[in-house]
Amino acid sequence: MIIVCPFCGPRDLSEFAYCGDADNLAARPDPAATDPAAWNAYVYDRTNPAGEHAEIWQHAGGCRKFLRVVRNTVTHEISGVTMLEPKA
């Protein structure tokens, strides 16, 4: 598998570290929120699709940027890579 880092170009899978489901990570409850159901769902539950999956990878062996990668979990085809910006 090759991931095209927007900063470094096409690089081998072995340079990247996987960080999980991007949509789930983006849906983190407000840190001040105290609803256990919402936190439990965020920590433990996943849609786990067969098909397109948005996920976070870090280019750990390269520029160290965090990337949002849309990848097909059946074919490994990658349809989009964007740089993850820090939350404002």
Place this chain on the structure above:
Amino acid sequence: MAEYSALSIVRNALSGNEHWKPAWRKPEPKPAYDVIIVGGGGHGLSTAYYLASEFGIRNVAVVEKGWVGSGNIGRNTTIVRSNYLLPGNTPFYEHSMKLWENLSHELNYNVMFSQRGIINLFHTPAQEDDHARRGNSMILQGVDARFVRPPELKRRVPALNVSGSSRFPVLGGLEQPRAGTARHDAVAWGYARGADRRGVDIIENCEVTGFVREGDQVTGVETSRGRIHARKVAVAVAGATSRVMAMAGIGRLPIESHVLQAFVTESIKPCLDTVVTYGGGHLYISQSDKGSLVFGGDIDGYNSYAQRGNLPIVEDVMSEVLELFPAFAKLRLLRSWGGIMDMSMDGSPIIAKGPLPGLYLNAGWCYGGFKATPASGWCFAHTIAKDEPHQFNAPYTLDRFHRGTVIDEKGQGATPWKH
């Protein structure tokens, strides 16, 4: 039905091996059953077997998308052990071990269960302490465990590099002498034949495409071979759990699907008569009765439904083999393959009633569900028949994640790609 004996081998050889009878029927699905089991892997088949043999429920169908043995039951590295740490896990896996010890006899089918032991190597003093803790926990819970030191290791596993010259020198190992390996296909075939004989319909090439519902109640399944009704529907589809449960409207589960690879070398003379695991990374290796070395390591580490892996893990696993067994560098690899693991968020399985009325779930096996095959079927059958769990699977609920009672052997947290 197929019976195997020395006499039958001779008789069939003389008649050109053309008259062997199939080991199980190929029935058409009936309109309705008491119980439908979705998934004809090891766990689905053993569930059907124990429903019929232990709990008197024989009007059962196992509905399998492909053929018996096409999933992980026919893809694993066949290691059977019960060397767990936590009280939530040990009784279950030890129950499984006891079922394994009598399985060939119980099924009258040789599953080639070989209690050759497993040795988990450790390479640092901290790891030694950790293994001592696990060994003590095992002994306290009635499981066999002992320490093996380098002089004994050298004798027992001559090919192992215990010279101290390696990157992570071997300090010793924790052994479970009763652990071992079994012939994975035979386990599926033996349970299939045993279930079929007791009246269970094993329906292959029949994919579940939806669930029949009356309100919340699940009352059957839609399949590629038509609608089938049932009072109870039990799902045991391993890596396909999220896909199948989504058809029942359960969109989110504490499970991610990941690919695990395995490797087999050309056959060589016997040189490794136990199972060895590497503590400096993640590798487990044994030698099959045919002489091939069979081994695997970590999952690839990202969500996958592709039954094939990528090269970084191949390189990783090979380097670990050579770290332990430098002489194996001369061997050629024959095959590699992958299977889709249902990785749970705490590394432990789910065997429970629900999450909908009429529905029962067996999932979350990660890469350790082969050893669980007998106890998983036994406990799942108990749960389906009695509508409550046995004490062995009582901790394996689906709602434990939301109740704060996770069973996390590794203390890894909700990062299934690192389990």
